[in-house]
Amino acid sequence: MSPGPGLHRTVLPKSFFASGANCGVRRYRPDLGIITSEKEAVTVATYTTNECQAAPLIYCRELLPSRRIRAVVTNSGQANAATGELGLQRNFAMAEAAARSLGVETSQVLTASTGVIGHQIEIDKIVQAMPELIARSTNVAENFALSILTTDLVPKAVTTVVRLSQGEVRITGICKGSGMIHPNMATMLGYLLTDLQIEPELAQSLLREAVDQSFNMISVDGDCSTNDITFFMANGASGVALKDEEDYCKFKDALFEVARFLAQAIAADGEGATKLIEVTIRGAPDLELARRAARGVTLSPLIKSAIHGANPNWGRILARLGAEKVPASCLQKTVISLQSVAVFADGSPLEFDRRCLHDQLKQSKVQIDIDLASGKEEAVAWGCDLSKQYIDINTEYS
Structure with missing residues (x-):
């Protein structure tokens, strides 16, 4: 996926640095990464809704929100979930090792893990690798983005520059995610970095809304992970703050654009995926219904299988809308379009060139547009x- 307008790869905001290296947990790939800030950063986060939460999430919840964070260290290959008291101790030791190498307090270092549930992190290897990991830090994101991958095929990182009334600020987004992806923050790690000056309360509000419109609107397989977390770090190194409503709107739009880009990149890189599916619900009577319906369509194995086979089976879409409690009165007015070709309207199927639409559904991006004609709310998932290949990947993953 190419960056959208205004997005490019991936020099970090001022005073942020990142690194990724192999510490010996995984044989041929980077497996340990760190993001650092020379200045103390306002940091907030959103977390998985899974009741079974990994050790890093338990640790981070105790520290955030904060004005004093200096680093986030992440290991891949071992999730450190369902690992008991020893898992919590090893997670703290990972933060402690990073803090020692950086010369900061342990409470200024956050943690994240991704990998196989039930596996303890190999803390001795992580501790030994930490000084060199930090010494190799640069102001670009790629090595860190590679270090956090599991079944992902590609790293995901992007930067945009926002011109505000006092000057420029930069926003960088980095994430991983490929399988166990379902709305409400599932198997993904996200890092949103900026050199803007901002208060924790506003940062939390912006992050929550950005996540609701992006990461919470993607689904690969419907499974909700134990490890998901998205960090938003703002170190103020630009010296630029939001001075008025225009500044706020510009920054918010740019942050949301970065988050949506990363969300689409995760969906496109879903395990075994060959096509990105974008579902747009328009004309809904309320926002919650629009979001629920859009997410429901992306989640359906029947619809996902039909799209894989370039099969314009609109009946599965209509059935899913009903299953998501779209009222019958709305369904009677609904228009369903695939690749901009209307296939169903006003309670009845429409005539269309099936062979032509079959060919259009072979494209790498499939757009499903659904107009409920019952209001003004809309949502995209x-x-x-x-x-x-999805089955093959998950049969072997352990």
């Missing part, structure tokens, strides 16, 4: 097709 993203998912991917379901292929045989």
Whole structure:
């Protein structure tokens, strides 16, 4: 996926640095990464809704929100979830090792883990690798983005520059995610960094809304992870603050654009995926219904399988809308379009060139547009097709 307008790769905001390296947990890939800030950063987070939460999330919840964070260290390959008291101790030791190498307090270092549930992190390897990891830090994101991958095929990082009344600020987004992805923050790690000056309360509000419109609107397989967390770090190094409503709107739009780009990148990189699916619900009577319906369509294995086979089976979409409690009165007015071709309207199927639409559904991005014609609310969700490769990947992953 290419960056959208105004987005490019991936020099970090001022005074942020990042690194990724192999500490020996995984044989051929980077498996340990760190993001650092020379200045103390306002930091907030959102977390998975799974009741079974990994050690890093338990640790981070105790520290955030904060004005004093200096680093986030992340290991991949071992989730440190369902690992008991020893898992909590090893998570703290990972933060402690990073703090020692940086010369900061342990409470200024956050943690994240991704990998196989039930596996303790190999803390001795992590501690030994920490000084060199930090010494190799640069102001670009790529090595860190590589270090946090699991079943992902590609790293995901992007930066945008926002011109405000006092000057420029930069926003960088980095994430990982490929499988176990379902709305409400599932198997993904996200890092949103900026050199803007901002208060924790406003940062939390912006992050929550950005996540609701992006990461919470994607689905790969419907499974909700134990490890998901998205960090928003703002170190103020630009010296620029939000002075008026225009500044606020510009920054908010840019932050949301970065988050949506990353969300689509995760969906497009879903395990075994060959196509990105974008579902747009328009004309809904309320926002919650619009979001629920859009997410429901992306989640359906029947719809995902049909899209994989370029099969314009609109009946599965209509059935899913009903299952998501779209009222019958709305369904009677609904228009369903695939790749801008209307296939269903006013309670009845429409004539269309099936062979032509079949060919259009072979494209790498499939757009499903649904107009409920019952209000003004709309929502967009993203998912991917379901292929045989998804089964192969998850049969072998352990």
